[in-house]
Amino acid sequence: MVVRNKATIADVARVAGVSTATAGRVLGGYGYTSDEMKDQVQKAARQLGYRPNALARGLITGKTRTLGVVAGDIQNPFYASVLRGISNVAEADGFGLLITNSDESRSKEVQSVELLAQKQVDGLIVTPSDTRKARHLHNLLSMEIPLVLIDRAVAGLSVDRVAADNIAAGEQAVRHLFEAGHRRIGIIAELVEDEGDGLAAFLARAASGDPMEAEALYPSWQRLLGYVRAHRIAGVAVDPRLVFRAGSYSAEAAQVGVPLLLGLSDPPTALFTTDGTMSEGAMRAITALNLSIPRDLSLVCFDDLDWMSFMQPGISTMSQPRLAMGEAAARMLLERIQGENCPPRTVLLPAELISRGSVLRRVLDPAV
């Protein structure tokens, strides 16, 4: 049973005294075989320590039972949870998972996709780092390799997609602050790629109620859009100076924003951070400035990270269903792999407001 050199179907067949075809049928579980043969072959297989070679199987079937995933950064709790969701359904179906990091770089993403394609994955789940230039993704489609996008869309690429309902979530977060009596609300957002004509123009268009092609926007821009909408509903004009653009996906970049916003002549009384990384950066700044939440500053974050529930006070946040997002994406991908042929689907999962202790109820100044 413990054997040094690996046994093949031919070896098993020889020992069992049958043809390789029969042995293959028994071990591969296809075609017809008699119980007698089954026993014989299985006994030989056990004896030789036979282990099927998935490469050979994949080569001939054209299926590897492996999914490829291009995540931004496994280490980031967002991707870690999404991956876990994907892993859960992949594992349940006996699929393997080939995982790479893009670090939000287009060239690394292209490289990853190429690697995964060469390894003949049956399908891919990608969080695209560029919402416009995506020839490598279009290429997959033309090769008929199923593709599911997570968290972001790509303009002109109509494939299955799952994301949080970022606009609604952003709106709800900020509305929550308005309802607590806040009027000057800062936002700390990534906003890395320029959506066409710059932040000012974006804010103007959003404030005017222009519906825009919000679907293909980056999540942070969508959440900003929600921020603007909440202002419109509250009848409060958006002050562009309250919008801090980190410009990169890092806590350090976000950290800079807090003292900047609070240093304004008319500083915000509350902050909305648009993702886990921005939230972490904001918290670092708040600690560094020795501010007390919610006395000195109210805070609503995005994405429920573990520490938010055991900080004192707890941090109110828009919780997005990361695990469910991963699971939904994997399920959609598996359906496509199994031949599902319906038009591309978009699954928008709602984020949920978890209200903890980081928002101060303000009595409104009647003069305003």
Place this chain on the structure above:
Amino acid sequence: MVVRNKATIADVARVAGVSTATAGRVLGGYGYTSDEMKDQVQKAARQLGYRPNALARGLITGKTRTLGVVAGDIQNPFYASVLRGISNVAEADGFGLLITNSDESRSKEVQSVELLAQKQVDGLIVTPSDTRKARHLHNLLSMEIPLVLIDRAVAGLSVDRVAADNIAAGEQAVRHLFEAGHRRIGIIAELVEDEGDGLAAFLARAASGDPMEAEALYPSWQRLLGYVRAHRIAGVAVDPRLVFRAGSYSAEAAQVGVPLLLGLSDPPTALFTTDGTMSEGAMRAITALNLSIPRDLSLVCFDDLDWMSFMQPGISTMSQPRLAMGEAAARMLLERIQGENCPPRTVLLPAELISRGSVLRRVLDPAV
């Protein structure tokens, strides 16, 4: 260049007007080829959108340039970082990464290893969930599949291994508390599998200075061993009632321990939590009990999680180099894959005490 059906070497050869052998040599980068042929073949390949099939290549070479990893849970920050470290070096060498979760269950681990082996990974990195029964791992060795262990060892399995120096780290953490004047120090540890004859016997043996086979102990037992050694150095007897055994790798289990320890007639003034999950559980309890750190309770954790640095006050902790652990493991594995044949190596990376504000300096009662 954009082609629907995938092109093979034979297709490229036909278009280029050469033999498949020559086309293969050009595209595979082996053997002799003239520059003329190279141009011709590469042009044809580009034109057809040729993409090498790693399955076919792997089938014949016996190498897949893919590593398999069995982690406990990708979602856990510890594994997420370790994975990122592995990914960094794998990617630099052009290796793919097949990742699975074991959820610390032996049967899932066995299943994962089997899956990865069938997919013909060139080597495996495993965080074994059982330090004793590991036939599946011995099996890998007999098949000559390189294996590297992370975080834990397996008794009787001598392979490359990388881990934190848990005993020294545990000792340093607790010594730090002694030096701050604490005498009754609680420990919240996983201690899931019974190390032979139970906790009481373990404590007795450890306190007597018995060296034990500490190498093959679970990390939490090793950190407990450090805890005991620090007591010996400080000349303080270990009170078994101060050792809380969570019994499972979950924050909920850890959370229970805090009120239990604090409810003792002679409660601890400080706590040592032996990993990130235990720390999270302890923090939840501390928040629920509305305790103030370090006034009501001092705390030293293990593993530096992001929130520990921006809590108010910051949490002192033993920081283990998770990324470096993953990188070291991957490097060792790649060396083995490239034929390195030296005897099994053990890399113990030191953990570093990061002193923040969670430890109160106590003035010692002269009566004690």
Place this chain on the structure above:
DNA sequence: CAGATATATGAGAACGTTCTCTGTTCATTG
């Protein structure tokens, strides 16, 4: 009972690469 169908087995092709072997050319060498 003829004909169809389900069940069972084996021989050998096929998947897309790399490897081995044979053969040719051409420059170098003593």
Place this chain on the structure above:
DNA sequence: CAATGAACAGAGAACGTTCTCATATATCTG
């Protein structure tokens, strides 16, 4: 100038499976 060997190209085997096809028997079906 014969001998050597490096540089190159092609034919075909090999990797370990599954697939197709041919064949044979047992079991239904009308």
